[in-house]
Amino acid sequence: MSENGMMEKDEIFSKVLRAGRRTYFFDVRATKADDYYLTITESKKFTNADGSFHYKKHKIYLYKEDFEGFAEILNEMTSYIVEEKGEEVISDRHQKDFKKEFEEVEVEGTEVSSAQKFTDISFEDI
Numbered sequence: 001m002s003e004n005g006m007m008e009k010d011e012i013f014s015k016v017l018r019a020g021r022r023t024y025f026f027d028v029r030a031t032k033a034d035d036y037y038l039t040i041t042e043s044k045k046f047t048n049a050d051g052s053f054h055y056k057k058h059k060i061y062l063y064k065e066d067f068e069g070f071a072e073i074l075n076e077m078t079s080y081i082v083e084e085k086g087e088e089v090i091s092d093r094h095q096k097d098f099k100k101e102f103e104e105v106e107v108e109g110t111e112v113s114s115a116q117k118f119t120d121i122s123f124e125d126i
Helices: 064-085
Strands: 012-021 020-028 036-047 053-063 102-109 110-113
Touching: 036 064, 053 064
Parallel strands: none
Antiparallel strands: 012 020, 020 036, 036 053, 102 110
C-alpha cells in the first residue's frame, strides 16, 4: 500500500532522472481495469543535524485523458523559461560569482534585506 492508502499496481515501465539532491521517478502503472497511467515522483534528500538523512517525496498521478494538455502546457512553460533566461543555470548555488539582488541592511539593530524594508507613503499623494 502507498502512503495515501491506495493500492498501487506493479510498475510496467520505469525511468529515473537523478538531479543533485533530487531524484525523479517516472513509472507507468496499471489500473484495476488494466489501463495505464503515469506517476511522477520527486524524491529529495535531506540531511539531519546528526548526519543521518531522510527523503521527502511528492507524487503526481497523470492519466491518459490529461496527457495532451499536460504535455502542451509543460512544453509551453519550459520553452518560455529557456527563451527568457536561456539554458544556463543562474543561482547562488551554481555560480561562485552570483550576486544577491537584495543587499543586507541594518534597520534599528535588526538585519533585514532591502526587499523587506518599506517606505512610508502618504495616502494624500495617491
